[in-house]
Amino acid sequence: KQEVTQIPAALSVPEGENLVLNCSFTDSAIYNLQWFRQDPGKGLTSLLLIQSSQREQTSGRLNASLDKSSGRSTLYIAASQPGDSATYLCASGGDDKIIFGKGTRLHILP
Amino acid sequence: EPEVTQTPSHQVTQMGQEVILRCVPISNHLYFYWYRQILGQKVEFLVSFYNNEISEKSEIFDDQFSVERPDGSNFTLKIRSTKLEDSAMYFCASSRVNEQFFGPGTRLTVL
Numbered sequence: 001k002q003e004v005t006q007i008p009a010a011l012s013v014p015e016g017e018n019l020v021l022n023c024s025f026t027d028s029a030i031y032n033l034q035w036f037r038q039d040p041g042k043g044l045t046s047l048l049l050i051q052s053s054q055r056e057q058t059s060g061r062l063n064a065s066l067d068k069s070s071g072r073s074t075l076y077i078a079a080s081q082p083g084d085s086a087t088y089l090c091a092s093g094g095d096d097k098i099i100f101g102k103g104t105r106l107h108i109l110p
Numbered sequence: 111e112p113e114v115t116q117t118p119s120h121q122v123t124q125m126g127q128e129v130i131l132r133c134v135p136i137s138n139h140l141y142f143y144w145y146r147q148i149l150g151q152k153v154e155f156l157v158s159f160y161n162n163e164i165s166e167k168s169e170i171f172d173d174q175f176s177v178e179r180p181d182g183s184n185f186t187l188k189i190r191s192t193k194l195e196d197s198a199m200y201f202c203a204s205s206r207v208n209e210q211f212f213g214p215g216t217r218l219t220v221l
Contacts, residue, residue, distance in 0.1 A: 034209075098143075
């Protein structure tokens with residue numbers, strides 16, 4: 001049974017810093033790995049999706065990596081801004097469903 | 111850009127009442143899903159649906175829940191007799207291959 005773990009649960013960093021969010025999963029037989037953003041009380045915004053055959057994906061200031069052999073993914077955010085404050089969810093895509101982590105609650109300090 | 115839509119955005123109901131949550135998936139997608147997120151908890155898989163039948167369901171998806179694709183566009187989740195613990199955000203998703211696209215969610219409040 002796939003389990004997705006995100007560390008840390010919460011993170012506060014000063015504006016302008018680069019940061020890394022970590023995600024680990026127990027079953028390497030995934031179809032893809034996806035990172036979402038969720039603002040309080042809101043829906044899920046897809047940020048990046050890495051197919052199982054890929055190692056990383058980039059979008060603007062965001063870079064996500066995938067290491068299936070070690071069961072890990074990271075989300076790198078460059079030059080953080082207060083608008084990046086949100087909860088970031090890691091999710092593993094399998095045969096028929098997505099398994100989500102609990103998320104990392106990120107607070108960027110102005 | 112095509113997107114998944116859900117109605118209503120917020121539903122308030124009394125315990126024991128039936129509710130139907132509605133979703134319109136992206137038009138050329140073949141796989142449909144429901145997830146839920148209880149306040150402060152992780153997003154959890156409920157059910158997947160393909161070719162007019164359930165392909166997988168979680169332990170949460172008991173006899174009180176059902177899904178239906180009544181026509182070519184809508185995908186519904188019915189909760190027969192709501193409980194207080196059914197209060198959550200319910201997300202619909204659809205996919206053509208393996209990337210799922212999520213709707214904005216319906217917030218269900220059971221009083």
